[in-house]
Amino acid sequence: MAMQTNPDVLVGILRDTVVALVRRDGPDLSARQLGVFLTVYLTDGPHTVRGLAAELNVSKPAITRALDRLGELDLARRKVDPMDRRSVLVQRTLKGAAFLRDMRSIMDQAAREAPQGGENPAEGSARRAG
Known part of the structure; x- marks a missing residue:
């Protein structure tokens, strides 16, 4: 049974x-880039531009732009599908796996510091930021 969270x-x-993520040294991804990145890393592949566009309900050019940036950062790479040369496969990278590990660690820390019970989440965030 899933835990109920406010x-x-x-x-x-x-x-x-x-x-x-914004404060640390490293890539600063847009929401779309992060969505593409997480889809590639957290769901079973193979992933294609066409498939990612359908799954995220955005245009293929939008996926291509996001993948351009992820490729520049070595967080994902594209490779022509050897079985269908018209199709491009999106592959994970070692640097991308390390980025995902870092993100999991950051989220885990944020979750541990999250307010519990009746505390106002805005007050908890302000206290942590201060």
Whole structure:
């Protein structure tokens, strides 16, 4: 059975995670780039531009732009599908796996610091930031 979590707490964890990612040295991904990255790393492949566009309900050019940036950062790479040369496969990288590990660690820390019970999530965030 899934644990019930206050949506405000979850949004606070997301905020704290994003702020930590922005503050640290390393890639600063847009929401779309992060969505593509997480889809590639957290769901079973193979992943294609066409498949990612369908799964995320965005255009293929939008996926291509996100993959361009992920490729520049070596967080993902594209390779022509040897079975269907018209199709491009998206592959994970070692640097991308390390980025995901870092992100999990940051989220875990944010979750451990999240307010519990009746505490106002905004007050908890302000206290941690101060």
